[in-house]
Amino acid sequence: MSTTSALLTTEEPIRRTPIGVLVLLRGYPRVTAAGGLVALLFLIALLAPLISPHDPLAVNADDSYLRPFSPGHWLGTDELGRDLLSRVLWGARVSLPVAFVAVGVGVVGGGIIGLASGYAGGFTDLLLMRVVDALLAFPGLILAIAIVAALGPGLRNAMIAIGIVAIPVYARLVRAITLQLKQLEFVTATRSLGASPARLILRHIIPNLLNPVIVQVSLSAGFAILAEATLSFLGLGAQVPTPDWGQMINTGAAFLANDPWLAIIPGIAISITVYSFNFLGDSLRDALDPRLRG
Amino acid sequence: MTTYVLRRLLLMLPVAFLVTVGVFMLIHLTPGDPALILLGEDRSPQAIAQIHQQLGLDKPLYVQYVIWIGRLGHGDLGRSITTNQPVATAIGERLPATIELGLVALLWSLAVAIPLGTIAAVRRGSLADQVATGITVGGVSIPNFFIGIVLIFVLSVSFRMFPFGGYVPFTQDPLENLRHVVLPAIALGTAGAAINMRFTRSSMIEVLNHDFIRTARAKGASWKRVVFIHALKNALIPVVTIVGLQIGGIIEGAVVTETVFTWPGVGRLAVESIFDRDYTVVQGIVLLAAFSYMVANLMVDLVYGWLDPRISYS
Numbered sequence: 285m286s287t288t289s290a291l292l293t294t295e296e297p298i299r300r301t302p303i304g305v306l307v308l309l310r311g312y313p314r315v316t317a318a319g320g321l322v323a324l325l326f327l328i329a330l331l332a333p334l335i336s337p338h339d340p341l342a343v344n345a346d347d348s349y350l351r352p353f354s355p356g357h358w359l360g361t362d363e364l365g366r367d368l369l370s371r372v373l374w375g376a377r378v379s380l381p382v383a384f385v386a387v388g389v390g391v392v393g394g395g396i397i398g399l400a401s402g403y404a405g406g407f408t409d410l411l412l413m414r415v416v417d418a419l420l421a422f423p424g425l426i427l428a429i430a431i432v433a434a435l436g437p438g439l440r441n442a443m444i445a446i447g448i449v450a451i452p453v454y455a456r457l458v459r460a461i462t463l464q465l466k467q468l469e470f471v472t473a474t475r476s477l478g479a480s481p482a483r484l485i486l487r488h489i490i491p492n493l494l495n496p497v498i499v500q501v502s503l504s505a506g507f508a509i510l511a512e513a514t515l516s517f518l519g520l521g522a523q524v525p526t527p528d529w530g531q532m533i534n535t536g537a538a539f540l541a542n543d544p545w546l547a548i549i550p551g552i553a554i555s556i557t558v559y560s561f562n563f564l565g566d567s568l569r570d571a572l573d574p575r576l577r578g
Numbered sequence: 579m580t581t582y583v584l585r586r587l588l589l590m591l592p593v594a595f596l597v598t599v600g601v602f603m604l605i606h607l608t609p610g611d612p613a614l615i616l617l618g619e620d621r622s623p624q625a626i627a628q629i630h631q632q633l634g635l636d637k638p639l640y641v642q643y644v645i646w647i648g649r650l651g652h653g654d655l656g657r658s659i660t661t662n663q664p665v666a667t668a669i670g671e672r673l674p675a676t677i678e679l680g681l682v683a684l685l686w687s688l689a690v691a692i693p694l695g696t697i698a699a700v701r702r703g704s705l706a707d708q709v710a711t712g713i714t715v716g717g718v719s720i721p722n723f724f725i726g727i728v729l730i731f732v733l734s735v736s737f738r739m740f741p742f743g744g745y746v747p748f749t750q751d752p753l754e755n756l757r758h759v760v761l762p763a764i765a766l767g768t769a770g771a772a773i774n775m776r777f778t779r780s781s782m783i784e785v786l787n788h789d790f791i792r793t794a795r796a797k798g799a800s801w802k803r804v805v806f807i808h809a810l811k812n813a814l815i816p817v818v819t820i821v822g823l824q825i826g827g828i829i830e831g832a833v834v835t836e837t838v839f840t841w842p843g844v845g846r847l848a849v850e851s852i853f854d855r856d857y858t859v860v861q862g863i864v865l866l867a868a869f870s871y872m873v874a875n876l877m878v879d880l881v882y883g884w885l886d887p888r889i890s891y892s
Contacts, residue, residue, distance in 0.1 A: 418596030421875075423830035426867040433852040433860050434607040510721055514834055517723050518849055530721075537727055537838070544731045551724035559719035566715070 312571040318564035322502075325557055329376035338367035340374040340527040352545055362532075362546050363539060371527040372553050378528045379557065382443050382521075383508035387501055389447025394454025395497070399485060401455065402462025412455070419452040428511055432520045439528075442521040446511045450504050457500055458493055465489050495572045502565035506558045513554045529554045579883075586876055594872065598650070601865045602643050605857045612857060616659055655862040660854045665862040669844055675745055676843030679835065680828030682759050683767030684821065690771040692814070695778025699813075700805055702783060710775060717772025722831060726765035726838040733761060743840040762839040766831045770824050777820050782813040815885050819878045826874020829867040 310316075328335070337356070344365035352360040352368075359368040401412040419427070431445035432438075465471055471488055479487075515521035516530030524531065529550040536546030605612065613629035614621060630636040634645055649656070655665035698710035734742035740761050746754040785791065786809055794804045832845030840846070844863055851859035 414592045414596060417593045418600060421593055421597050421872045422600075422864070422868045423827045423871050425830045425833065426864055429833060429848065429852070430601075430604055430860065430864045433857070434604050436609055506719065510719075513721055514723065517721070518834065518837060520852065533724060533727065540727065540731050541735050544735075547724075547727050548731070551721070551727065554724065555716075555720045558721075559715060562715055562719050 312567060314567040315564070315571050318560065318567045321560040322564050325376060325560060326380065328373055329380045332373045332377050336367075336370035336373045338370045340366060340370040341525055342366060349539075349543055351543075352549075359549055360543075360545055362536070363543075368546070368549055371532060372529070372550055374527040375529040375532065375550060375553060376557070378439070378522060378526060379509050379512055379554070382439060382446075382512045383505050385443045386446035386508040386512070387450060387504045389444065390450025390454050390504060391497065391501065393447065393451040394456075395458050395493075397451065397455040398458025398460075399462055399489065402459040403466065403481065403485060403489070409459075413459070416452045416455045419448070420456075424449045424507070425511060425514060428515060429518070429520065432515060437520045437523065439516075439522050439526070442512055442515045445515070446508050449511070450508065453500065453504065454497070457496055461493055461496060462489055465492055499565055499568045499572060502561055502568055506561035506565065509554065509561065510558050582883075583880065586879065590872060590876065594869075597868050597872070598647060598865070599643070601861055601868065602646055604861050604864065606639065608855075608857055612659060650865075655865070656858040658851075658856055658859050660851075660856045665858050668847065668859060669862055669866060672842060672844045672847045675841060676829060676832045676836070676845060678748070678755075679759060679762055679766060679832060679841060679843060680825070682763035683828075683831070683835075684770065684824060685767075686763050687767035687770035687774055687824070688821070690767075691774030692778055692810075692817075695775040696782055696805065696810060696813075698775070698779045699782030699786065707779075710779065714772045714776045714779075717768050717775075720768070721834075722765050722769055723834045723838050725768050726762065726835060729761045729765055730838075743838075745840075745842050762835050762841050765838065766835040769831075773824075774817055774820060777817050778813060781816045782809060785809045785813045788812075815882070818885060819882050822874050822878035822881065823871075826871040826878075827867075829863070829870065 337358075344361070347357070347361050347365035348363055350357050350361040350365075352358065354360055357367050357369065359372065361367055362371070397412050397416065401409045401416075422430070428442070428445040428449050431448055432441050435441040435444065465488070471484065474484055474488055512521055513528075513530030513533075516528045517534045519531075519534065522528030522531045524535070532550040533547045533554075536543070536548075536550065539546050611626070612633065613626045613635070616629055617625055627636070634642050637645070646656075653666055655669070657664055658668055661668070694710050694713070698707040701707055730742045733739045741758055742761075744758060746758055748755040786805075791804055791809055794808050795801070799808070829844055829848075832841075832843050833848055834845070835841065836843045836846035837849050844866070848860060848863045851857075851863070
């Protein structure tokens with residue numbers, strides 16, 4: 285048994301625990317910077333009820349169309365006199381959870397399909413991959429719009445739609461890595477020792493999927509936020525009066541001539557958020573991909 | 579090559595079948611009865627049954643699919659629920675505007691991406707490279723509808739250089755047509771420009787490290803000639819694949835841009851149809867988007883092999 289343990293230890297250098305990842309990341313300042321930005325966004329979303337100066341839904345007709353840097357309203361107010369800073373801060377509480385639930389749907393759905401496809405192989409693989417190919421045949425946003433069109437506009441349906449769009453990406457990724465791992469000696473050795481498929485998948489394959497999936501989650505989160513904002517901008521996601529960035533741009537666009545900040549400020553909020561996640565994804569990929577490491 | 583094309587086409591068949599099933603099911607997933615949308619106030623059971631019979635909704639699902647796919651084979655996408663116009667005609671009327679917008683956006687993206695990507699690669703690590711990389715990440719992070727709104731605010735509302743929306747057919751007034759297409763094309767093409775720039779840069783860096791570049795330099799060719807004649811031609815091969823996919827995805831980007839700029843294309847028709855609950859039109863547009871994307875994928879694979887003979891079709 286001790287020989288087997290030694291064999292597994294030597295055959296497992298590609299597996300990294302989350303702590304190992306943290307140690308690895310210490311040497312990459314870009315990852316730290318990007319991670320800091322994303323953490324700040326989460327903090328804003330979490331603390332929005334405490335740090336918002338006003339109720340984001342409180343209508344005050346006397347204070348409508350106040351310009352940025354007005355007393356009591358740093359970013360001004362909208363057509364109904366609602367405080368723009370408060371709405372932008374609360375917008376993070378809408379966009380970030382939507383994005384993460386959507387990515388969660390993608391990771392779980394795509395992960396299960398990818399694992400089943402890669403591990404079982406044969407007819408299961410053939411069948412599942414054709415379904416994934418069919419999902420990939422639709423341009424992402426068109427698929428999301430089609431699903432929302434079918435299910436009806438709203439944040440919950442937007443989340444489901446974006447999640448379904450993410451499924452094939454994870455299915456392909458997880459399948460490819462599972463196929464590679466299946467061939468490695470530590471997996472064949474564990475299998476020959478009588479490990480059940482469930483144990484193999486849970487103890488040996490899933491931990492090795494962590495790194496590429498973490499990178500993909502960061503990149504998908506950027507896409508999901510962009511897609512949610514786009515659906516809300518088109519009127520298919522969040523509905524009035526939810527303080528959602530895409531929906532705020534949609535409303536603000538009507539007042540572009542006199543009050544451009546109503547559309548521009550939430551637009552900047554979306555761009556910074558998507559940029560932060562893309563930046564994190566790119567930096568993580570550079571840090572975690574051994575081929576890119578010097 | 580012929581075997582490869584046939585094999586790719588054969589592989590496309592099951593995917594195409596599943597795509598048609600998905601698009602067909604779209605109308606059946608929708609909450610509510612299409613007959614109720616058509617009937618408006620007159621919702622007597624007899625009228626509902628009559629509409630069901632007319633639309634074939636009283637038949638089993640698989641029979642409805644077979645009838646639908648049979649009609650599809652003849653180019654019949656059904657009729658619009660709200661206007662009763664054939665869906666194919668409705669899409670056909672809007673398609674030229676979308677294609678024009680997509681092509682101008684593509685030209686804009688390439689005009690930005692190739693020079694900037696080349697400069698970034700040649701001056702790797704310089705300030706120019708860092709600016710180009712920043713633009714790349716920024717370009718894919720800013721929503722195209724936001725770019726559109728900023729362009730309208732700056733160039734239409736503030737400086738009155740371009741109209742803020744609408745469309746003039748090229749045949750009616752070519753100059754006005756171009757003035758109207760500039761802003762939506764920039765909004766639509768910016769994300770593509772960022773992606774193409776990234777590909778041009780990385781591909782150019784790789785090509786510049788090849789032996790034939792060193793040989794060309796050793797033979798006395800100027801750096802400009804080496805970069806623009808020898809390297810760029812080879813570096814653009816991977817860019818072609820991305821551009822091909824972008825052509826296939828024109829409708830996707832057009833959905834938002836056309837809505838912002840009230841551009842009368844297929845994308846805007848899709849959004850209008852969703853709000854009108856005109857599911858036959860939505861179905862037609864989704865099907866068109868999926869098939870153009872699939873065909874673009876196939877073409878890209880074939881063109882890639884033709885451009886780079888080292889790629890094996892086996």
